[in-house]
Amino acid sequence: MDPRKRPALRKGNNVKLIIAAIKPFKLEEVREALTSIGVRGMMVTEIKGFGSQSGHTEIYRGAEYAVNFVPKVKIEIVVSAAMADQVVETIQNTAKTDKIGDGKIFVLDVAQAVRVRTGETNEDAL
């Protein structure tokens, strides 16, 4: 596509990236809840990390060792700004266990989104 036909990059276009790190066993529940409110795609990665709980200890053959990085699942979702709040709320309500280590959600502005097959941009690309 001719680059000149693309809308200029501008701050605060109508697309948001939502990154959530959640407990792995909650992934399926969160996916179902998100698709039911109309989310049409997500990227999922198995990750390890630590937050305020700073890992925990285990015992292997009688010797204690620290598990510094705890397994989590990272979900990345790109949605229209209008939908972002609802998505965040849904993830928070679904992934919540009220125990330590439930995870975090971050919302970022997306400078541009492009659909590879058609070249559609931003909200049309989602």
Added chain:
Amino acid sequence: MKLNMILPLAVLAAALPALGVAQETAEVAEVVVATGEPAEQTKFILTTLLFLIGGFLVFWMAAGFAMLEAGLVRSKNVSMQLTKNISLFSIAAIMYYLVGFNLMYPGEWLVEGYIGPFFAVTSLEPVGVGAADVTIDYASVGSDFFFQLMFCATTASIVSGALAERLKLWPFLLFVVVLTGFIYPIEASWQWGGGWLSEMGFSDFAGSTLVHAAGGFAALAGAIVLGPRIGKYGKDGRVTPIPGSNLALATLGTFILWLGWFGFNGGSQLAMGTIGDVSDVSRIFANTNAAAAGGAVAALILTQITYGKPDLTMVLNGALAGLVSITAEPLAPSLTEATLIGAVGGLIVVFTVPLLDKMRIDDVVGAIPVHLFAGFWGTLIVAWSNSDANYVTQIIGFAAIGAFVFVTSLIVFIIIKGVMGLRVSEEDEINGLDMAELGMEAYPEFHKG
């Protein structure tokens, strides 16, 4: 389906009228069996068969050790561990044929009761031998050699696991040459070759001391000379666990060893030609199994209690410790006694694995607790169920063999260290022995462990 059900019924119906007669015949037959002795040739054939079956079961223990060790080392050292296992077995086979067998079962002693003849190569019966050509009071030489060879290889297998992840290939194989050709055959001749320990009344049925503790002592000597793996012990005395790469393989290895042990202990009855012998072999099988189960359950419960979660690697070690514990006397105990003897073996492992870590002796797979410590317990407790043994003689025998194997192994390791070095370089150890020494990885498509 229908036909399958009808057939046995038809057979039963046909047999019914004959049953009364059969019972009478059985009574007559019983009298004959009770008084009749099996022919000499039959005894020879059955005992030979026992050695052959026992031999291939014990052979399979080499696979068990290989899998156990492959599972308990990190993925970057798996190829090396497997290379060591197949090489040590093959070297043991050659050394036992060239030197070991006749050194262990001396026709003529070099030093009466202590050292047999060196360089007496094993020769088998000629092809197609007839009953008149050989003495048939025992079993064929081929089967005897084949069976005993497997025990020699087992001793060497014990060493490879303890010294994993840092010991170079060729120095290790050189040690195996000395261990399987000389150290093991000499100490084993003291008991099984009719040497001074057997004269004294020491009792070790299938080798808690002769095979397992001997392997454990050689491993201990090696671990001391070699030093711990990088990163295992911190400067402040902290122990850093180094988890194994594949507990599925480690569990498979343990089950294979458990299976092989039926041949190890059962075959050590060394006779299957009479009702008494074959019943004893069955009793040994059942007791061996009971002890392994006792060891595994004891480790399972004890790790749950002391650590809050069961430790699979300890349960695997516990089963093996149970097996080692019953090996010195698998025949005399009742099933209850066998279970208890095995269970104590399992407890010993759970208590002594952390103890070795406190002494900063790095034993990768727990070979020293399993084979040496449980081997001592098994040797000692023979006197509980076997009235022919006594505790003092058991301790003397264990100490003598332990001292001999430990000191000779220590000397050999120190000499090899001085001549060609034992350890890989720090960089090679961190990168893994697979790429450094072999140039191939066991799991090339995974990333480094």
